[in-house]
Structures are given as C-alpha cells and as structure tokens.
Amino acid sequence: MSRESDWLREARISRAQFFRMMGGLAVAAAAPAALSACSTQQNTGATAGAGGDAATALKFIGVADQKAPMDELVAAYRKVKPGVTITTSFAPTDQVQTSVRTQLGAGNAPDLHVVYPGNGSAMSMTQIAQAGLLADLSAQAWTTTIPSGFKPAFQLDGKTYMFSAGSSVIGAIYNKKVFEEAGVGELPTTWSEFLAACEKIKKSGKPPIALGAQTPWVTQLITYALVPSTVYAKDPAFDDKQLAGQATFAGSGWRQAMEMYLELHKRGYFNDNPNGTTFEQQTSMVATGKAGMAIQVSAVLPDFRKAAAGDAADLSMFPVPGADDAAQVWIPAGVVVGLGASAKSGNLAEATAFIDFLGRQESINAWAKAIAAIPLTQDSGSTIDPAVESFLPFTKDRAVPFMDQRWPNAEVQPTHFAVIQELLAGKSTIDEALKKMDEAYQK
C-alpha cells in the first residue's frame, strides 16, 4: 500500500514465521529459550502478573480526556459487578500512543484501551481492527442504535469495534464579556460577519482568536471548522471520491479553507506567535478574557471552564460560519475518542461486558455530560450542554465527521499539523502545503 514493491513483496508471512526465520539465523545463541518463547507466546497477551485470585482484574489505558467519565463509570460498575475491578491509567495522547502501540505490537495490550474513531491515526479503530487486535462488539444491543452517519467511525466491514459515548463539534469557544466590550452584539452567521466581529475585537485591543499552534492537534481545528462549508456543503460525497482517487486536497475547497485560515492570520486576528503558544495558553487567554475566542472542539469546554474559575458562565460556543450564504454553512461533528477491548485479552468476556455496560443509555448520558458531548443516543435523561445548543440545528443534515476519520493512513493528519505550522510561520505556500497532504494521502 505504501511504498514501491519488490520481488519479495508478495511473499506475505506471519510474524511467527518471521521469528522462526530469525531463530534460524541463530542470532543470540546465548538466549535460545528466550527466542522460542518469543515465537510461541505471541497470543497470550493477558495482563502480565495479574495475580491469581478469583476476582477479575481488568486494565484500562486511556487518554487524559477520558479520565472524568471513566472514573465515574468505573465506580458505578463496581456496584453492578463487585467481582470485577478495573484499574485505569490516563496520560497525554503522545504518551498513550507510544505505550499502547508498543504493547499492541508486543501482544501485551491492556484488556481495554483508548481507540480513536474511524481511520487516519495509528491508534484508530480501522488500523487496529485491521490488525485483528480489537474484539468484535457487534453482538451488543447498543450497537444497533448507532446513527448511520456515524457508522464509519465505529465499524469496519459492518462489524463494530469501538465504543464512544457521542459526538462533539468544532466551533468557536468565546468569551461573552470580551465580545460585549468590543461591541459585537449578534453572533456572526456568515464569513463576512465573522471577519467584522474579529475586526471589532481587534480594535478593542485584544486578539480576536487565540491560537495555540505549538500543540500540534490544535493546528487542524480551524481548517476542520471551515472545510465542511468549503468542501462538503458543495460535495457531500467528497470523501468517497477522494478515496477513489477522483478528488484531491489541492483541487478542492481545501484550498479555499486554507486561504481563509491565512486571511485570519494576515489580518492579525490571531495572538502573536501562535507557533510558540500552547493549547493551555490558548485556553487561559480566552477563559480569562485576554482574547475573544478559540476555535476548538467542544470536548475541551470543561478545560476552558476550569481555567475561567469563577467566570465560567461567560463562556459559550457558536458555529464558525465558513460561507457567505448562511444556508451553506456546514459544521464538523465527530464521534469523540472511544475505547475498545483487546482481542487478545485473557478476560475478553469481562472486558466486553464492561463495554456493554457503557452502552446503556444511563452510561452514555453520564459520559456525554462529563465531556459536554452530544449523547450517541438520547432519552429523557440525556442532557445537552447549553453551549453546544446552537449546533443542534446543523447536526441532522449539515454536519460532517472530522476529516481524518476517513483518511486512509496515519500520515495525513500529522502532515496537516506540520504544514499549518509552516504556513503560519510564512515558510511555505498553500500550494506546497496541499501538495504535501496529497502525497501523504497517496502513501
């Protein structure tokens, strides 16, 4: 798929065979026992040293965003099933990516672990499920209620491999006080209005948009906020065409979105030195009223509120209008980061049982509430964060999943991060940036 082929290319072999061949090379005469252990124990990836008592111990590794809902739901599960203990650990995305991927590679994955929706990252559902490392959850009742638009995020070849409690949106998290002080009365609903609002805030002496582009994932959010309007509103089947090789970044509305991104930069609507500013600084700027807004994913609303301390009520969200015709404005709404059960888990039945518990409506409601997400399925107990209410009219037919979830490999997204940083630094052009992304896409 990725690189030029060789005559050996077609000779696909299993890892066990590979190790046997290496054993044949007798590389480590001193450790023959260790070598053979390597080739035969690939499939016994249970939790190492889990202890031999009757109670089942499950291990979960997740990203920091999942801590609040997991802590709550693990505690709730203990009451339902006292015999099962779940030990959890959470870490920043980079760290989790490193440790969980190494564990997956070594056949030693935790029973439950973080999974990113769709495709397009090394820890995404498609990439891990293709390697046969995620348990099939299709038999669970909740999987039948996944809205059809979200199915590519949860499913590969019609089978469900990931649980996620709902979706989040990308828009502008803004500080009402700053908007009022700058005289922005009505929230903008078209691109021109958006620029006008930014201009007013800039004149009031504050950066209209805080951008923490030193944190790589933050770089993509402005493009993601605009592309639904510049690409998908005109061509809802863009992803399929791109996968079929009939469309490219360079030849699509991606160009327009990048131009709009840079227009904000050229007009001085970002803080100084976005490439030297982190997500945390961005958060604090908006939360403490030093900047007007940040284009962000709704899942980080709790972080902004925490940083605002007493003034959390000043923070809310609105959709970024990426078109001059309000009816042509679409929004990005993607499934939030989820989790899956390791297919190699020694406690597979208990691990999937916990996911089934997460799939109950009360659990979905609790999880969604903790991260200000729109619940996957809703009942009378569901709550929707008031900050994202303005997005609800879009979610039915003017919303598209986050773009990376349908990208074919894990290299496009980091390339996007890097080219945005280069564009912000004036070290690249939009042509070059889109060309690099197209090249990464085709690998």
Add this chain to the structure above:
Amino acid sequence: MSHVRYGRRTFLLELVMIAAAVAFMFPVYALITLSLKDPGQIAESPLSLPAPPTARNFTAAWSSAALGPSLVNSTVITVASLVALVALGSFAAYFLARARTRLGYGLYILFLLGIVLPFQLGMIPLYQLVNNLGLLGTHAGMIVFYTGIQLPFTVFLYTGFIRALPREYASAAQIDGASHLVAFTRVVFPLLRPITGTVLILNAVFIWNDFFTPLLYLGGSGFETVPVSIFAFVGQYVSDYGLVFAGLVLGALPIVVVFLLLQRYVIKGFSSGLKG
C-alpha cells in the same frame, strides 16, 4: 594563569566569571521563583521575586505527582543496576584486558559496538522479550535492561583502566597460590576503586535520568521512575506553571542534593571518565 598573583586582572576575570554565572543561573532563578508564586503573581509579574512566597505549589505537586513512590522506584532500580554493572562489568573487563587471545579482543570490540547502537533499533524486539519473560512493569525488568544497555560503556571504562595497571599485582598473588577469582576480588578489584567511582557516578546519573525506556516499560504500571512521573505530571497540569515548576524542583532535588554532597567525586568522575 594559575601562578599569577591575585592582581587587578584576576579581579576583573573574577567579575566576568561571576557575571557569567549569574546569567547562567537565570533559568534556575525563573524555576525557583515561579514555583513559589500563585497563578495571579505569575501572570502579573513573571520575573519578579515572589511576594509573598507560597508553598502551596509544593504540597500540591508532592501529592499529585506521586513523587514518594517514584523516588523509591528510581532508587531501587538505580542501586540494583549499579551493583550488577560493577559486578558483571569489572569481571568481564578483567578478562578482556588480560586475555591475549583473539577471543578477548573480539569480545572487546563486540562490547564497544553497543556504545554506538541506538537503543531504538532493538526497542520492539526487546520489549517483546521483556514481556515474554514476565518482567514488564517490574523493577527487575528495568534492572536487567540498564545492566545490559550500560555494560558496553562500563566494560570500556574498566578495560581501559585495567590495561594501565601493572600485571605484577595479580601475578604476585597467584604465585602465592591464589586462584584468579581470589586474585581478582582481593587484589585487583580494590585497585579499581577510582574507576569504580567513575562507573558508579556516570551510570547513576544516566539511569536516574533516563526517560524513554521507563516511559515505555513502566508507563501505567505503578512503578514509574521520577522522570516518567514528572512527564505525566507536567502533561496534566501544564497550564499551571507554578505547580509544574514546583514538581520540577521536587523531581530534580534528590539528585542535585546528592551532587552537592558529593560534588568533588562527581566532577572527578565525569572529568576522568573517558581517559581510560
């Protein structure tokens, strides 16, 4: 230079060097003052002295970074690895330095190879091996890892030193009827004290501060070493500089205190390290 009297030029040099040291200490000044400020002070006057200083960051960092257990983990792993390195390394080097055979020379070159190999090359296969041996997320796994990964360097230091030692000491002992084992442990090893000091110091600093492997092997195990705990801690509280810096101060303190207590030996260890 050193023979010159303390005159005006020396005084000027002294001033220049002190000025350089003050500039050099600026990051340390920022580290310590920020760790003693609350977020309000940091936002308003990042470079001023803390007024009033607060210890709140330190109490909060100590409890949330779980530094107590990490210190124990780091200490256990470092000390046990050092013992293994000195034992295995000095014995091996004694053979390598004294054997006048091709085998001895070949093995020496084989060990030296380990100095240039980047550990990333064997990262995943080693991980699988450690996992298959059931040593993942344990102290023992890390101790075996550090012993193996630092042996080339240790063997290099010991071999160079032993080669410069006269053979007569051990020969004399052997004429008196002592075995190689006794001759080495009773006679040669005590003579290695200076290089053993160097081996201990250089390896201790490396093992204590190593980051990526413990992140890989111990992440989420509850046996994290200090740098791994600090990394996770910083990731979690990154927006609160006062808290983060208090964590950094606490994380660096043990090794800095040890350094200050043993500074003479540490500096000597580093400076004599590669003279062989």
Add this chain to the structure above:
Amino acid sequence: MSVTTRPAAAAEAVPAAGPRRRWRRGGALSPPWLFAAPALFVYAVVVLYPSIAGVLYAFTDWSGIGGEMSFVGLANFRAMLDDEQALGSIANTLLLTVAILVVQNGVGLLLALGVHARIKSKALLRVIFFAPVVVSPVMIAFLWKYIYNPAPDAGLNGLLAVFGLPGRDWLGDPSLALWSIAGMVIWQNAGYSMVIFLAGLEGVPAELHEAAMIDGAGPFQRFRYVTWPLLAPALTINLMLSTIGGLKLFDQVFAATNGGPGYATETLSTVLYKQAFVYGDFGYSTAVALVLALFVAAVSFVQISYLRSREVAQ
C-alpha cells in the same frame, strides 16, 4: 571448553603450582573467559539479539502491530531518499550536532580557563556550571520550554526586555527553533565539557608556563603554544562525547517541540519515533534507526582512529 586453551603468548613463565589449579588450567595468567560470560549473556540478551532482530524489521513493511508483514528488500531505504521529512531530519541532526560540538566546547573551554585561574570563587563556580549536567534532560527541556515562551514579559524575552532588547518566538519560529534547542542542550552540557577541559588544564605543568613567561610570551601566546597542544586529549574526548550525544539527541526535542514547528526541529531520533508510533510504519522506522546507527558508528570510528594515530605519533 570453559578455559582458553592457549597459554598466554607473552609467557611470563610462572609455574602454575597451587591448590586451586582449576582456575588456572593451562598455566595461563590470563583469567578464564568465564569471567566475561555473565556480562556477555546479559549484553547479548538486552542489546545484541534485539538489535539484530530490529535490523531485520528494516527490510519489512511491518506496521508495528498485527500479524502480517512482507519483506520489501531495500524499499524502506530507497523511500528515505524521496522522503523530505527524513532527509530534512538528517540535515537538522547534522546542523544540531555541529552547533553543539562547536559552541558547547567553545563555551566549555572558556569556562574551564576562567575557573582554572586563581579566582576566589572558582570552587563555587565549578559547581554552578556543572550542576545542570546531573539533572534529567526531560526536566531541563520543560524548564526551557517556559524560558523560551514568546510572551514579551516572561522568560528569556522578559530578561531581554530588561536590557531593552526585543523578544523572539524562540521555539515557534522555524528558522530559530533548532538553534534554540541547541542553546538549551549547550546550557545543560557546557559544564560537562568544562570539567573535562579542566582535567586537561590541571595536567599542564606550571613550569612550562613559567619558562614561556621568562621567554617573554604573553598570555595568548602561552595559551596557543603551551596550553592548547596539551589540551588535545581533553578536546578529543569532548568532541567525541558531544558528537555522539548530538547525533542521538531525543529527549530534549521530544519534550520541547516534538519536531515542530512544521519539520523544523525533526531529528533522526524523532523521525524514527514518529514513523514507529505515530505513522504506524515500524519497518521504515527501523530503517531510519539503522541509518542513525551507521552515522554514529562512522563518526566514532573516524574519531577513534584519529585518536589512535595521534597516540602513536606521541
């Protein structure tokens, strides 16, 4: 089997009489190779076997997870030639290494000369300049990430502002970020170079200086013709340490910029990390690791043989 069978070549003919003959079978004074066996075993298990297994992955397309892979011959290495990121990282790694090599040793030498002179604060200054060496590079990187933040009133910019100098976006500006990382590494390790030069300076006999002074040599001439030649061994050690350290640099870049902005601070180490863990291309990653190993080996070989030749010349 367990003992070298040949007698020691130089044969200091000592009769092997004694109660414990088994340790000296063959009458050799060379210790038995069993002495090296435990170390060899641990070394083989922890370093040799995994490295060789890793090298084999460089010729496959293994993703790092899952059961399937193919042999792809040299495809990973050929792909590297077209890979802007990998090529850029080689350039960055070399630039970073050269910058560290030159500046760290220059600063280290000046500091060593300074604290070697008869100044009163020399003991204290040595400790101050050396202290960062013992601290974890990751923690140093976190500290410097703040020092380098672009806010005009904080960190380095705040310090510059005190002197009326304009601030910069140290880590955010792609044309500056690599040098900022070099600066942080040099700050940490200049003290290391300093103590090695100091050891060299202490070996310069005072009589030589006095003789040169009597001959009317000024301080610079004395440095050039007396001190400098005698510092050569210390310089060689320093050059080697900073070269290998620079080529393998990972922790600091990972913690400070993770290769950004763009690809401005991507080094061979961060690229191989990303290929393995972010892009999921483990085979390619080990190919990059192999290239890095060859770089380090080549540089070490050149430096070691240079050292040898000079030792012979002396």
